Amino acid sequence: MTTTSSEAAPVSGRVKWFDPSKGFGFVIADDGGPDILLHANVLRNFGQSSVADGARIEIAVQKTERGVQATQVLKIEPPEPESGVPLADFENIDPDVMANAPLEPARVKWFDKAKGFGFANVFGKPEDVFIHIEVLRRSGLADLQPGEALAIRVVDGKRGRMAMEVHAWETALSR
Structure with a gap:
């Protein structure tokens, strides 16, 4: 992997989807732009094997020849509940x-x-x-x-x- 930018920039967004069996998913940045690849290894380095679709996430990203990729997970917040009703x-x-x-x-x-x-x-x-x-x-x-x-x-x-x-x-x- 050759990087086109050597510095990782922090980005806030939402998890579009993540599939643990495929080993990756994508994040949509709050500021727009292309989807950001979130690899399972980056998530595991944060201590999680999965993340819920719609979760708020703060990540460090890097532009590569293959697109924008997360290099580090900084913070994850659960998705907003669909209703305030408890289980x-x-x-x-x-x-x-x-x-x-x-x-x-x-x-x-x-x-x-x-x-x-x-x-x-x-x-x-x-x-x-x-x-x-x-x-x-x-x-x-x-x-x-x-x-x-x-x-x-x-x-x-x-x-x-x-x-x-x-x-x-x-x-x-x-x-």
């Missing part, structure tokens, strides 16, 4: 309990994007934690890989322990 599983949970739930270290046991859910194990606790695809999306993620390190906020729901917020481990350290 049905959280309707009857005290908002103070949800607001004060600590971030807990966990690893993904399995996650099936097609089914829309999966499970994680919190370190030192025997029971699985249910993770719904909508919670993942509202947290700015699109998919999870087995063994991936997470920081999650967990509440006791109707069907057992449930994640209400999910973060890649590396990004949670700054929260």
